[in-house]
Amino acid sequence: MVQPGIHLRRSGSDHVAEPPGDDSLSGLGTGLDDAAGFAPLFYRGRPGGDRRILPSWTKSGSMVKKTPVLIIGAGPYGLSLGHFLHARQTPFLLVGKTMELWRNHTFDSMKLRSDYATSILHDPYRRYSFERFARVWGTSLHRWRGRLPVTVFRQYIDWCERQFPFRPEEQYVMSLQQAGPRFRARLQNGDEVVADRVVVATGIAHHLHLPPELSVHPRVIHSYHSTSIQALQNCRVLVVGAGQSAAESLAVLQNQGNQVEWYARTPPVFYSEPLNLPKPLFDLILRLPGMLHRLPPRWVHTGLNRFSATTITPDFRTALTGMKRHTLCPPVNDFDVVVAATGYRYRLEDQSYLHSSLRRKIRTYSGLPLVNQYFASSVPGLHFLGAMTEPFFGPSMKFMIGSGYAARVLSHALA
Ligand SMILES: Cc1cc2nc3c(=O)[nH]c(=O)nc-3n(C[C@H](O)[C@H](O)[C@H](O)COP(=O)(O)OP(=O)(O)OC[C@H]3O[C@@H](n4cnc5c(N)ncnc54)[C@H](O)[C@@H]3O)c2cc1C
Structure with missing residues (x-):
């Protein structure tokens, strides 16, 4: 009603x-x-x-x-x-x-x-x-x-x-x-x-992470600055990254008529969760912060590293599968703008x-x-x-x- x-x-x-x-x-x-x-x-x-x-x-x-x-x-x-x-x-x-x-x-x-x-x-x-x-x-x-x-x-x-x-x-x-x-x-x-x-x-x-090799370009935008990325039109753009923010940036930039290329060293992993764990197990871990604190930080840290994964939700599979991906960084100065979808380091x-x-x-x-x-x-x-x-x-x-x-x-x- x-x-x-x-x-x-x-x-x-x-x-x-x-x-x-x-x-x-x-x-x-x-x-x-x-x-x-x-x-x-x-x-x-x-x-x-x-x-x-x-x-x-x-x-x-x-x-x-x-x-x-x-x-x-x-x-x-x-x-x-x-x-x-x-x-x-x-x-x-x-x-x-x-x-x-x-x-x-x-x-x-x-x-x-x-x-x-x-x-x-x-x-x-x-x-x-x-x-x-x-x-x-x-x-x-x-x-x-x-x-x-x-x-x-x-x-x-x-x-x-x-x-x-x-x-x-x-x-x-x-x-x-x-x-x-x-x-x-x-x-x-x-x-x-x-x-x-x-x-x-x-x-x-x-905590925005910017790899040093990208910072040589005069116009690098981290994916955190989504408003600036949404404003780009008719530019040659290189999107760097293998995760969800890279997938979202690519889709947004293409829709706005930019000429977009993608650089990611590893192939995309399509999975709904941001950790490489079965969903029920991931959900359980999310609900146990107090218990995890009783473990030595080294164990939690090692476990996180072991299962950490850069994933993209499966709804992007069709759009990204046919897309050409550079596995080595192309000369960044060939592009008007570089979008760094390179995540966060705490x-x-x-x-x-x-x-x-x-x-x-x-x-x-x-x-x-x-x-x-x-x-x-x-x-x-x-x-x-x-x-x-x-x-x-x-x-x-x-x-x-x-x-x-x-x-x-x-x-x-x-x-
Ligand atoms: C693209 C993206 C997608 C995400 N999707 C999800 C999702 O689907 N589900 C989910 O649960 N999480 C998601 N996250 C994770 C997200 O970070 C958390 O959900 C949540 O927003 C973290 O909350 P927070 O309060 O720690 O920090 P934030 O939400 O980052 O808020 C930080 C606050 O600190 C303030 N601040 C910063 N510096 C200062 C300062 N010097 N002085 C005063 N204030 C300051 C900011 O103004 C803001 O109010 C996503 C993150 C990103 C980047």
């Missing part, structure tokens, strides 16, 4: 629901709140996080905020943690651009690899389930049984955001250092934050806003911060979430599915 205030319009083969105005949302929200039995859905909090955080000003006029917890990053990990802390009434400040990867760094034609049930923002009241999203938007879950289009996922994010009980501060942390027993962060707008504890949940943006040293004096104190394993079962690093009060913790908690930390576990465990430790 179509809910009041929701308008369906046709876009390609999909029905897309247009966001209704605030009035209709409030109406819907009240009904659902009562049914679910939790706080008003559409309450809008103060920017940054908790309303109990009071600012003061420095002589130069910039604002200084003091907070018990600073969360850096507003992706699935930072946002889920924010919701769990909010439910525990732990004051916090959240700085980062809301779901930036999903809004600004994925191709519009992309489909998620994870299914809708594991691609959610987590909160203790389960208010962001796809079941509720489908109900509110008057559509059926069956539509998303296959892979979820990112356009629908972005609508889901907008829907979630309208219900957030707090608002992230939409900017970046430019530097973070220790100040006695606390931490001092400087934000993009010059404001400062003094925090007792800090959670780093900055995701993938600091290393603590790439977190450039961490002051070197702080970074030096963090004990590492294989270049990544060593964390205990509460995601705490060797520096008291400093925690890490997300892909950088993969060697300790397993592959779920690279995907949205791990964010619920991480938020639950860490919010308990921070409360």
